[in-house]
Amino acid sequence: MHISEGVLNTPTVVVTTIAAVGLIAYSAKGVKSEEIPKIALMTGVFFTGSLIHIPIGPASIHLLLSGIIGMILGRRTPISISLALILQLFLFQFGGLTSFGANVLNTSLPAMLMFWLVRPLISEKKSSQFICGVLAGSIAVVGTVLGVGISLVESNTQFGIGVFSTIHMLIYGHIPLMIIEGIFTGFVVQFIVSVRPQILAVLQTDKGEVKPLTINNNI
Known part of the structure; x- marks a missing residue:
């Protein structure tokens, strides 16, 4: 979800900007040419999923699809998401x-x-496979909601006051999104494993069985 322009106070802007620059630098370090198509594809996924959004005060509700993006890209995730956010900002x-x-x-x-x-x-x-997808999709949404809530409250405590405050409305609005993204990601993980299991470090054996591999967290 997006936090709108002018909502965060100066200290929050400075801290989050510096942290984000550092995270993107870490993410971009050592990128291989063969990784670029996958990063570009996930950028398109995030960009498209976020196009339909419902404004709620200083933020908005929309599909994230960040759970499956994170599972596929790992440490390269910030590159993909930052590129999509830049495109959405200027377009x-x-x-x-x-x-x-x-x-x-x-x-x-x-x-x-x-x-x-x-x-x-x-x-x-x-x-x-389905359960892992559900966990990834739903937990990623919960984590993002928590992050947005902390960012808003750090800038203005008024965002968290009252039953119908911005923070509470974000939480209420993202409960169905958490369920939808979890179920959707579960089916996506099953589909990827059945079609291109190597994307999630799961390969077909000679007998047609799927066998999980040790995941290289540096990729």
């Missing part, structure tokens, strides 16, 4: 320059965690 005025750092952090960090925490759990069982 559609989603988000803002001062909130760019916060938007990158709030979306990228939960997605990256799915690569290290959930992706290694994928096994040859269809149920395992």
Whole structure:
């Protein structure tokens, strides 16, 4: 989700911008040419998923798809998400320059965690693949909502006051999104494993069985 321009106070803008620049630099370090098509594809996925959004005060609700992006890209996730956010900012005025750092952090960090925490759990069982997808999709949304909430409250405590405050409305509005993204990501993970299992470090054996591989977290 996007935090709008002019919402965050100066200290929050400075801290999140510096942190985001550092995260993007870490993400871009050592990128190989063969990784670029995958990064570009995931950039398109995030860009498209975020086009339909519902404004809620200083932020908005829309599809993230960050769970599957994080599981596929790992440490390269911030590159993809930052590029998509830049395109959305200049083409559609989603988000803002001062909130760019916060938007990158709030979306990228939960997605990256799915690569290290959930992706290694994928096994040859269809149920395992679906459950891992559900966890990645839903937890990534929860992580982003928490990040946005912290960013807003740090800038203005008024965003968190009252039953119908901005923070509470964001939480209420993202409960169905968490469920939808979880189920959708579950089916996507199953589809990827059945069609191109190597994308998630799962390969077909000679007997047609799927076998999970040790995941290289540096990729």
